[in-house]
Amino acid sequence: MSIDLQTALIVLAGMGFGIISGSEIAMLTVAASTKYKWRRAWAITLAGLVTMIPVGAAIYYFFTVLPQMLLGLAAGTIIFLIGAYFLFKGSTNSGEEHEEESRISAGMLGIYSGVVLEGMEILTVIVSLGAATGELAPGVLGLLIGWAIPLAAVRFLKPLIERIEEHFLKMAVGLIMMVIAGSLILLHLP
Numbered sequence: 001m002s003i004d005l006q007t008a009l010i011v012l013a014g015m016g017f018g019i020i021s022g023s024e025i026a027m028l029t030v031a032a033s034t035k036y037k038w039r040r041a042w043a044i045t046l047a048g049l050v051t052m053i054p055v056g057a058a059i060y061y062f063f064t065v066l067p068q069m070l071l072g073l074a075a076g077t078i079i080f081l082i083g084a085y086f087l088f089k090g091s092t093n094s095g096e097e098h099e100e101e102s103r104i105s106a107g108m109l110g111i112y113s114g115v116v117l118e119g120m121e122i123l124t125v126i127v128s129l130g131a132a133t134g135e136l137a138p139g140v141l142g143l144l145i146g147w148a149i150p151l152a153a154v155r156f157l158k159p160l161i162e163r164i165e166e167h168f169l170k171m172a173v174g175l176i177m178m179v180i181a182g183s184l185i186l187l188h189l190p
Helices: 003-035 038-062 068-091 101-133 137-156 158-162 166-188
Strands: none
Touching: 003 038, 003 101, 003 137, 003 158, 003 166, 038 101, 038 137, 068 166, 101 137, 137 158
């Protein structure tokens, strides 16, 4: 396999993983938009993605120390619990919610944590791919492109998304996150 073909395959693999991960990050952004205004939802998502810079460096460092299975199980479990939370919130009467400052802060922290954890899961995969091939940069480039695709789709589908009732949207986000996280957990079990 030539270097150019190998690099192209690594970029494509990063894009594939990025699209999967980006779809979940996009779902978190949509979930945040049901509780907050879109501007705040995008700010939370951007903050989570920016956090990926030092987190990615830490994962690269710890990759040689901690097994990937442990990182994947932890991230998948937390994302599953966040999905279960949105499923529960969507199935309850949303008119009964009280907008207390502590609940708003806790909700924003939950969305932010979900973005960071989802990014951590996929960064772990990309780092392991980069470590195996000796080429980390093409995988990260593909990951960034992959993250951009579903996030751009949410941005352009915003008018359509806003027409969906809030509790249906929360239930859909919760179910999707639980299925993806459950699959990740099953993939990381010995």
